[in-house]
Amino acid sequence: MAEDIYLDNHATTAVDPRVVEAMLPTMLSEYANAGSITHQPGRRAAQRIQEHKEQMLYLLGAQHAELIFTSGATESINLALFGIALHPRQKRRTVLVGKIDHKAVLDCARKLSKQGLNVQTIDLVKNQPADLLPCVGIYDLEALGEQLTDDVAIVSLILGNNEIGSLQDMRPIAELCHQHGAILHLDATQAIGKIPFDAQAVGADLVSFSAHKFYGPKGVGGLLICNDTIQLSPVIVGGGQQNNLRSGTLNTAGIVGMARALEISVAQLDAELPMVYSLRDRLWQKLKTRIDGLKLNGPDWKTLPPSDPTVLQRLPGNLNVRFPNVDGQSLMLKVPSLAVSSGSACTSAEPAPSHVLIGIGLSQDQARSSLRFGIGRFNTETQIDQAADRIVSAYAELLHFVA
Ligand SMILES: Cc1ncc(COP(=O)(O)O)c(C=O)c1O
Structure with missing residues (x-):
């Protein structure tokens, strides 16, 4: 065979063996619940998570941002899109998503549309002449400019396409969104760890990713919140962890592994x-x-x-x-x-x-x-x-x- x-x-x-090596001691001896801060083992777990969060924020060029730990990019994307569009104080009713974005984004958008929001897709730059197909998969900034009204709550775009690999130049897109007071969510799942990434330089407000795409463990990911004026509603409620934005016991070993995976990816x-x-x-x-x-x-x-x-x-x-x-x-x-x-x-x-x-x-x-x-x-x-x-x-x- x-x-x-x-x-x-x-x-x-x-999973990179160096990631497993970093996770093992946490799994074997640092198993306390990071929410149990009444005792020393719990406080140690919380401390461990905090250290790794700060390390990840630094490595992602997002020192002043917040990082919400999730089960992966799908959950982060759900939190970003539903969290912004359905926030009780959200007045804007339009959501823009990329035409060739991942299903995780498109299915959230579909659900929002069923709930009465005005969902529109962002088209791609056409070839010249315009009927020369296929095109390479770059989003059309001019068309986006026309779609951006003061009713747009959130724009969600994929940074590196998971099928055809096209990479978007996000800085001008972020600037355009901000001129219209819209929030930009970036699905950076395929890009983080694979190309240089600096959240501040890109200018996105929210960034989703999964550890298992950059040689980390499955079942853990994150949502960067780079703009502290953002009002986000939780999608998962329960124990009130992570400032009530994402309830559930934190995955200490997963977070340690994700941070180590990012550290290795950035270093090499x-x-x-x-x-x-x-x-x-x-x-x-x-x-x-x-x-x-x-x-x-x-x-x-x-x-x-x-x-x-x-x-x-x-x-x-x-x-x-x-x-x-x-x-x-x-x-x-x-x-x-x-x-x-x-x-x-x-x-x-x-x-x-x-x-x-x-x-x-x-x-x-x-x-x-x-x-x-x-x-x-x-x-x-x-x-x-x-x-x-x-x-x-x-x-x-x-x-x-x-x-
Ligand atoms: C661009 C992109 N976004 C989101 C996801 C969803 O990631 P996960 O399955 O880790 O939640 C994927 C996974 O294939 C992806 O490639």
């Missing part, structure tokens, strides 16, 4: 980003030269990583391609040893083609013939070469079958 090759690092990443970003970028390029070159008519979905890149990573237009480890005359799902099933995806992890069980690929202008068939590769910290050149070989031969077999 062929050895597994994991190229699904957008769905989740392996300068070395890891070009490494992952080059592996992605290697895979693309190896597939492109051997499969006639293979097409890239999402933004293009130069072969060499840029010396200034802030100019990146695509997540370094993301590759999304469409195969001529072959269904992506069938191709994927033909190489089960290769962990790749035919859509986002949360939607890959759905038979419908990806809303992101349709959103950039692909036909249903083109979307169905696409695969997403997510390259990460633990991949090697040998794995990339083997992955390319397996895809190329599976593709040739399927094509033969189709013909």
